[in-house]
Amino acid sequence: xxxxxxxxxxxxxxxxxxxxxxxxxxxxxxxxxxxxxxxxxxxxxxxxxxxxxxxxxxxxxxxxxxxxxxxxxxxxxxxxxxxxxxxxxxxxxxxxxxxxxxxxxxxxxxxxxxxxxxxxxxxxxxxxxxxxxxxxxxxxxxxxxxxxxxxxxxxxxxxxxxxxxxxxxxxxxxxxxxxxxxxxxxxxxxxxxx
Amino acid sequence: xxxxxxxxxxxxxxxxxxxxxxxxxxxxxxxxxxxxxxxxxxxxxxxxxxxxxxxxxxxxxxxxxxxxxxxxxxxxxxxxxxxxxxxxxxxxxxxxxxxxxxxxxxxxxxxxxxxxxxxxxxxxxxxxxxxxxxxxxxxxxxxxxxxxxxxxxxxxxxxxxxxxxxxxxxxxxxxxxxxxxxxxxxxxxxxxxxxxxxxxxxxxxxxxxxxxxxxxxxxxxxxxxxxxxxxxxxxxxxxxxxxxxxxxxxxxxxxxxxxxxxxxxxxxxxxxxxxxxxxxxxxxxxxxxxxxxxxxxxxxxxxxxxxxxxxxxxxxxxxxxxxxxxxxxxxxxxxxxxxxxxxxxxxxxxxxxxxxxxxxxxxxxxxxxxxxxxxxxxxxxxxxxxxxxxxxxxxxxxxxxxxxxxxxxxxxxxxxxxxxxxxxxxxxxxxxxxxxxxxxxxxxxxxxxxxxxxxxxxxxxxxxxxxxxxxxxxxxxxxxxxxxxxxxxxxxxxxxxxxxxxxxxxxxxxxxxxxxxxxxxxxxxxxxxxxxxxxxxxxxxxxxxxxxxxxxxxxxxxxxxxxxxxxxxxxxxxxxxxxxxxxxxxxxxxxxxxxxx
Numbered sequence: 011x012x013x014x015x016x017x018x019x020x021x022x023x024x025x026x027x028x029x030x031x032x033x034x035x036x037x038x039x040x041x042x043x044x045x046x047x048x049x050x051x052x053x054x055x056x057x058x059x060x061x062x063x064x065x066x067x068x069x070x071x072x073x074x075x076x077x078x079x080x081x082x083x084x085x086x087x088x089x090x091x092x093x094x095x096x097x098x099x100x101x102x103x104x105x106x107x108x109x110x111x112x113x114x115x116x117x118x119x120x121x122x123x124x125x126x127x128x129x130x131x132x133x134x135x136x137x138x139x140x141x142x143x144x145x146x147x148x149x150x151x152x153x154x155x156x157x158x159x160x161x162x163x164x165x166x167x168x169x170x171x172x173x174x175x176x177x178x179x180x181x182x183x184x185x186x187x188x189x190x191x192x193x194x195x196x197x198x199x200x201x202x203x204x
Numbered sequence: 205x206x207x208x209x210x211x212x213x214x215x216x217x218x219x220x221x222x223x224x225x226x227x228x229x230x231x232x233x234x235x236x237x238x239x240x241x242x243x244x245x246x247x248x249x250x251x252x253x254x255x256x257x258x259x260x261x262x263x264x265x266x267x268x269x270x271x272x273x274x275x276x277x278x279x280x281x282x283x284x285x286x287x288x289x290x291x292x293x294x295x296x297x298x299x300x301x302x303x304x305x306x307x308x309x310x311x312x313x314x315x316x317x318x319x320x321x322x323x324x325x326x327x328x329x330x331x332x333x334x335x336x337x338x339x340x341x342x343x344x345x346x347x348x349x350x351x352x353x354x355x356x357x358x359x360x361x362x363x364x365x366x367x368x369x370x371x372x373x374x375x376x377x378x379x380x381x382x383x384x385x386x387x388x389x390x391x392x393x394x395x396x397x398x399x400x401x402x403x404x405x406x407x408x409x410x411x412x413x414x415x416x417x418x419x420x421x422x423x424x425x426x427x428x429x430x431x432x433x434x435x436x437x438x439x440x441x442x443x444x445x446x447x448x449x450x451x452x453x454x455x456x457x458x459x460x461x462x463x464x465x466x467x468x469x470x471x472x473x474x475x476x477x478x479x480x481x482x483x484x485x486x487x488x489x490x491x492x493x494x495x496x497x498x499x500x501x502x503x504x505x506x507x508x509x510x511x512x513x514x515x516x517x518x519x520x521x522x523x524x525x526x527x528x529x530x531x532x533x534x535x536x537x538x539x540x541x542x543x544x545x546x547x548x549x550x551x552x553x554x555x556x557x558x559x560x561x562x563x564x565x566x567x568x569x570x571x572x573x574x575x576x577x578x579x580x581x582x583x584x585x586x587x588x589x590x591x592x593x594x595x596x597x598x599x600x601x602x603x604x605x606x607x608x609x610x611x612x613x614x615x616x617x618x619x620x621x622x623x624x625x626x627x628x629x630x631x632x633x634x635x636x637x638x639x640x641x642x643x644x645x646x647x648x649x650x651x652x653x654x655x656x657x658x659x660x661x662x663x664x665x666x667x668x669x670x671x672x673x674x675x676x677x678x679x680x681x682x683x684x685x686x687x688x689x690x691x692x693x694x695x696x697x698x699x700x701x702x703x704x705x706x707x708x709x710x711x712x713x714x715x716x717x718x719x720x721x722x723x724x725x726x727x728x729x730x731x732x733x734x735x736x737x738x739x740x741x742x743x744x745x746x747x748x749x750x751x752x753x754x755x756x757x758x759x760x761x762x763x764x765x766x767x768x769x770x771x772x773x774x775x776x777x778x779x780x781x782x783x784x785x786x787x788x789x790x791x792x793x794x795x796x797x798x799x800x801x
Binding site for chain 1: 205207208209211213214215216217218219220221222228230231232234236241266267268278279280282283284285289326327328329330331332333334335336337339360363364366367368374412413415416419420441442443444447510527528531544545546547552553556557559560561563564565567568570571573574575576577578579580581582619620640641643645646647649650652653654656657669673674676677678679680681683684685686688691692693694
């Protein structure tokens with residue numbers, strides 16, 4: 011990787027979820043004008059395999075060292091796109107998301123012009139942040155191979171048995187003096203009547 | 205239940221409560237209080253001889269008080285572990301001079317009045333929360349006379365009454381005359397689907413439970429007259445509609461309408477119910493010998509305990525909130541924690557079991573690995589700038605920073621203990637702490653981008669990653685609309701929002717700045733949010749002194765489920781924004797640039 015910052019912006023239409031409100035073509039033209047942006051791609055669904063393939067392809071072909079995905083909330087697909095760029099050889103922390111769906115197209119549904127303008131600024135802000143992103147190394151910690159199940163009702167019992175049968179030690183903690191929960195108070199239950 | 209008791213890999217701790225949970229995905233440390241049973245669980249054979257001699261009689265919880273038990277008891281015959289315990293509040297033997305009958309009777313010497321609570325500590329890699337729910341108490345629906353008329357029962361009490369383990373050995377009798385009722389009515393949606401009383405949500409299981417009850421009744425008492433009063437019958441599971449049809453085929457009457465009133469005939473103790481039959485458009489009276497209130501499900505009375513221990517949130521209905529209602533319905537927002545059963549939402553047995561197996565599979569994705577990666581959002585100390593003042597260590601909710609103030613040794617961060625809230629970086633006066641992936645420069649650059657053009661039209665919103673940011677997401681998912689002016693900047697915690705971010709936003713021309721995060725009880729970094737509060741309060745004073753209206757800096761706690769509050773806040777801020785003039789913004793810029801110099 012050279013010292014030059016090379017950003018790829020990937021705009022997701024999310025079917026009509028974003029494209030129905032935000033003018034993605036206009037957004038694309040705008041994104042091209044942002045500093046260090048070397049390519050802008052619009053996809054129908056960026057999270058789907060063809061969309062991810064595009065990201066990987068552009069990272070390699072365009073020698074990208076930052077990726078901005080303008081799509082949904084990072085709470086949903088940040089792990090997806092981190093993995094995607096990492097598969098393309100980029101550190102996962104060099105990917106930034108602009109939330110133009112939950113925080114824009116869905117909440118400003120009736121004002122397409124203003125929503126598009128806001129989407130531009132959200133992308134601009136994400137690009138500004140992306141320029142300053144640094145690769146990060148995640149700490150790897152060992153896993154204690156045992157589970158705690160809190161509550162010994164029907165759900166806790168089932169989960170405990172599944173985990174134990176899979177070969178892992180389980181601590182099942184129940185507040186009452188016996189397991190069984192509400193299930194143990196029921197007579198016959200639907201739909202099997204037993 | 206038996207399988208759990210015997211399983212070599214399941215360590216069962218009943219009569220136990222969780223006191224502390226620390227650590228993180230792959231490495232949780234658990235502290236349990238195992239309450240004293242006063243009976244040796246391993247030695248007791250549940251022979252019941254102790255029960256026979258016990259002189260104390262109290263209502264039996266497992267039968268909702270419809271039966272009694274002794275002070276020494278087994279919760280129910282099939283209990284696991286199959287062992288007795290002493291209800292020490294009721295027991296007379298705590299003072300052995302008064303009574304020690306059970307101890308004298310027990311050949312195996314299982315009984316020990318001096319038994320003490322035990323603390324047990326252990327480590328796990330993953331946690332499944334399966335804490336269940338409670339059943340709605342219909343007392344507030346006074347028109348149904350639940351507390352006044354003996355022949356009005358809840359569906360849960362009906363369960364106990366008709367169960368084979370009950371006082372009547374499964375025989376249905378009505379409480380007032382101990383006779384099998386000739387007619388019985390079921391009232392649906394008691395405590396459910398009501399905005400004013402009880403809860404607005406559908407409890408999911410009550411329709412099917414009533415249908416099941418009618419089938420049982422028709423099976424055992426062919427002639428019994430059954431009437432069900434309902435709003436809608438929700439029978440949307442596999443085979444459920446057939447079940448409903450079978451009930452109707454057996455002559456059960458389904459009457460669309462929720463009764464407004466129940467009276468009792470003082471002589472016969474029969475119940476006279478008034479209802480508007482909305483199919484016919486008529487007001488009807490029905491005389492019934494017994495009425496069952498089909499009560500809904502509610503969050504457990506003590507669910508706030510587990511919520512605090514694991515820093516979980518709830519949805520507006522009070523049940524525990526998942527990461528995503530559709531795509532990650534089993535995962536808790538805290539990594540390595542999963543939900544099973546009714547703690548997440550009301551559900552029936554089949555759905556509880558399905559979710560439990562799902563939760564087990566999700567937990568296995570962690571347990572089956574030797575190592576897990578932890579997000580690289582941690583703080584780094586710049587030793588050259590650090591003055592060893594110790595403020596960072598004071599504000600760190602996890603004790604992850606060590607400073608030797610006396611020896612003037614610079615602060616040191618224990619990376620595995622740091623959760624990345626960023627409070628230390630925000631509080632450090634010497635800019636000696638850098639947050640990985642949420643650095644000052646990155647956040648400042650975002651602000652500059654947002655406010656470069658027409659800053660007077662923008663509201664800068666600093667939202668925390670766990671409550672307010674996903675709260676804004678949920679507003680979107682709910683398709684609620686709000687003004688276009690807010691620009692949301694994500695930080696891990698509101699504790700990360702540095703004074704200089706706020707001042708920088710004002711300097712760049714922001715008319716309004718909002719700091720929003722979790723409510724104090726919901727903070728995902730124990731109590732880091734309090735530092736945001738203190739900082740903002742400090743800043744209000746500072747702004748006032750400088751001649752900047754403090755109202756332009758707002759602080760609001762908005763949880764991940766408070767969509768209404770989020771929208772209302774945005775609308776209010778928009779009104780405030782409109783009142784901030786260009787002159788005021790320019791004046792603020794001048795004041796702030798002067799301070800800098």
